[in-house]
Amino acid sequence: MLARTTSDVSVLPPGVEVRAGQLEDPLPLADVTSVVYCASMGFGHIPPVVQQLESAGVKRAVFISTTAIFTSLPSRSRAVRVHAESVVNNSSLDWTILRPTMIYGTARDRNISRLLRLLKRSPVFPLCGNALWQPVYVEDLAGAVVSSLDSDASISRTYNLAGACALRFAELVRTAAHALSRRVLLVPVPLSAAVVAARLTRVVTSEQVRRLAEDKAFDYAPAAQDLGFKPRSFSEGVHLEARALGLL
Ligand SMILES: NC(=O)c1ccc[n+]([C@@H]2O[C@H](COP(=O)([O-])OP(=O)(O)OC[C@H]3O[C@@H](n4cnc5c(N)ncnc54)[C@H](OP(=O)(O)O)[C@@H]3O)[C@@H](O)[C@H]2O)c1
Incomplete structure (x- = not known):
């Protein structure tokens, strides 16, 4: 592992x-036969990394x-990610690209763990937009990584990986509250007001707020077929996370 x-x-x-190192430097690739690249593809490291893997x-x-x-919203990293995927596509590697939705399931996630802690403290939650969400449980994603490495069918293929079913945001919040045996009062907040609040407080970016209102549901049938990907429901995953966080 590079760290x-x-x-x-x-x-x-x-x-x-x-192995100590960083993506900005030459990679310590001696005796390495396979690589799982987990850092963001939006940082600009992919072209030199692919070149090093090919040379090694x-x-x-x-x-x-x-x-x-x-995303259909303006995003600084989107163009970098699209270019990174095309560099991988055009490489001579035996590559697989996995595209997860929001990943949750441990205290180190930066999304559902925060939602659960908030719901544990507060019976009221501001509901901004009611888009579709389909977060993927971290162990289901990890299983797909291992299956990809084991499956020749996944070579030169790209897969979207999501949770079992898409949920409206209100349903997602209620399901998280239910996992904590809490009832929650959802208070709708207009998107425009949330964008202004984000700009003023800088706790989240206005881009992140706008993304709340964008549907994020994805078909994972190709991954089910080639990788045996069978993700758990959000209800099951969020219950496991609440327990792991010591909130039950
Ligand atoms: N989190 C999500 O909800 C989510 C959703 C969809 C897709 N993804 C994708 O899933 C992958 C993992 O997500 P994540 O949230 O776990 O990402 P992350 O925390 O930002 O980073 C993952 C790892 O990359 C390492 N890293 C970053 N920059 C590096 C550099 N310059 N040199 C060496 N190592 C570097 C980090 O090391 P340090 O520990 O030293 O920081 C960390 O261990 C990413 O490709 C991300 O785009 C994430």
Whole structure:
């Protein structure tokens, strides 16, 4: 595993070999035969990384992209991600691209763990938009990474990976509250007001607020067929996360 000297490696299972490095520098690829690229493809590192993998003779590579690539909103990183995917597509690697939706399931996620902690404290939740969401549980995504490495059918293919079913945002919040055995009062907030509040408070960007109102539902049938991808429901995953966070 490649990790920066500043990375928290305490979360890794025992026995994992850690090589210090960062994507801006030449990669320590000696004896590496397969790579799983987990850093964002929106940082601009993909072209030089692909070149290094090709030169080093590393053949198999799985890249974690994102369904955010489909956003219709202006996004600074989207063009970088689209270019990164095309560089992978045009490479001589045996590549697979996995595009997860929002990933949740551990205390280290930056989305559902925050929602659960908020719902534990507050019986009232501001509802901004009521778009479709389909977050993917982290272990289901990890299973798809392993299946990709094991499956020749996934070579030169790109897959969207989502949770079992899409939910409206209100339903997602109610399901999270239910996992905590809480009732929640949803108070609709107009999108325009939330965008202004985001600009003023800078807690989240106005782009992130606008994305709340964008549907984020994706078909994962090709992954089900080639990778045996069978994601769990949000109801099951959020219950597991609430327990893992010690909130039950
Ligand atoms: N989180 C989500 O909900 C979500 C949704 C869809 C897709 N994705 C995609 O899934 C992947 C993982 O997401 P994530 O949220 O776990 O990402 P993350 O926390 O931003 O980063 C993942 C890893 O990349 C490492 N990294 C970042 N820059 C690096 C550099 N310059 N050199 C070496 N290592 C570097 C980080 O190291 P440090 O530990 O040192 O920071 C971290 O271990 C990404 O490709 C992301 O775009 C995430």
